[in-house]
Amino acid sequence: MTSQQDQRLDDAEAAPDWRAVHASVPFRELVARRGRFVRAATAAVLGWFAVFLLVVGIAPALAGQVVVAGMTVGFLLGMSQFVVAWLLTWRYLTLSATVFSGLEAAALAAGAPVVVDATTDGVRP
């Protein structure tokens, strides 16, 4: 029963106009802004991961240096991976709630069935 409902969503008559959404200004902004954050955050998390591994692999003496009793540079670098992960996660969730959700809604409004006919010729490839 549910799978039939699922299927029907794919049918042309029920499908909202994705071309209109794609051409809309809020959608362009959504893709650009979310893409910018995702690229920067991915680079940050992978970069810090690389720094950790390089220090461990190439400078093990530095990694073994004690900062405070019992805590080595390497251990703290490992711990900082968690801090980076938590901060980026928190930032992405806040941005999604404050910026991206609004843009998503605006982009979807641009594809609402009412404007379907008017926009079919305004599509850029």
Added chain:
Amino acid sequence: MNGTRLIAFALLVGVTLAVTVWASRRTHSASEFFAAGRSISGSQNGLAIAGDLMSAATFLGFTGAMYLSGFDGWVMPSVTIVAFVLILLLFAERMRNAGRYTVADVLSFRLRERPVRAATAAATMLVAVIYLVAQLVGAGVLIRALTGLDFVPAVILTGLAMLAYVVFGGMLATTWVQIIKAVLLMIAGFALSLGVLIHVGFDWSALFTTAAANHPAGDAYLAPGGSGRSFLDTLSVALAFAIGTAALPHVLIRFFTVPDAKTARSSAGWATALIGVFFVMTAIIGFGARAVLPPEAGEQVGKSGNLAAPLLAEYLGGGAGTFGGDLFTAFVSAVAFATILAVVAGLVLSASGAVAHDLWANVMRRGQGEANETLVARLAAAGIGVVAIAITLAAGPGFNVAFLVGLALSVAAGANFPALLLAMTWKRFTTTGAISGISAGLVTSVVLIVLSPSVWPGGPESAPYQIEYPTLVALPVGFLACWIGSLLSSERQGPEHSFEELQVRSQTGLGSEETAAVH
């Protein structure tokens, strides 16, 4: 045989089977079987995703590695957290928006469906079955060490419980077993950490200095090198855990169980927070076991270090032979057992989706097989489970589990990750690119594992590929093959959907699968 532990194990299996009976009454349609009717909330799904990665390998393996080799053990949890950020940023919402039941739904959306689906399903099944055998061998060995039950009955009992969850309770039972396990494991981890911290007087520095003082290596225990692993080995293992984990099919299909992309996002956030706390606790437990346990414990912990956490529980509970020690060990052991049960159930479910939804309904029946999809999925789950149990029994308790986990993560990193990422983000990615990327990542992983020191028949020294895990090579090869395959083929668009449509769908959720409850 240990009575208290067997009773704890039996209680746990009883509770999970009760959950399965409850779930089976709510599981009829394909959407209910594969995706729990899209009824799971953000925090519940976050617990389940974190639970998938709170496996015996992380709870017992990571703590054991830290007990044995100190800093080198700590590298593992520190790199695995990276996978959760990648899942949130790259996959969580896109999976929910663009797919229905399987990873192949998303990967094949705008490509030629049948070949891409078949290749993705093959990679999913390979990852699931290898990981499944690794977990089942681990389960047999662990249960034998903890209760005295033999390997063969231990594997068969674990396998039967796993099959019951999936075949009768589908994703709903699989998810709730995982949630119950995750909560129990967080409680066990918290209790063990608290015990350690009380023991060292809540002095964080004292925990590590005492641990180093108790270890034969002294201060070197807190520096790299304790495991004797080379730099390339560390790099390869780190890539497997950071990238491979992010592309494990049984983790990614959890995003289909929530009502919408917003919930998918929040569940990935919950998972990052929970697994982070859990990993920090594994450090307190692993280093704590070294600081707290008497030197004689070293022999009981074993070469793999897997029994460090249960032994720590016994010591903190009052010592061997005391009621408190016995009870606390029984609790921690039962939770470790629950961990394996919950993880293997998720693996069987992901493989049954690949067989029923991808291969049967969409490749063989060309999309006309939806009516019987759930039945085929239940049969496939039973078949895959029986095959995995048979392989496990044939392989026996001496089988090298670490290499199986390495192979599964490497296939996920080399075959799944590049193709999935490029299908969603790179406009010029083609069917040929996907097929060549998936097969190159898969073949490279398998060939390099055979040529590696732990498998090569000529002995570790003469092995042609001297690195433990294939990921360091398989991941770049996967990306390269995707890229070359796409450049060499002229296909611009899939027959039905374009990149633009996938982009709209994955970014906004337009046209995505709705919750059954809405209608």
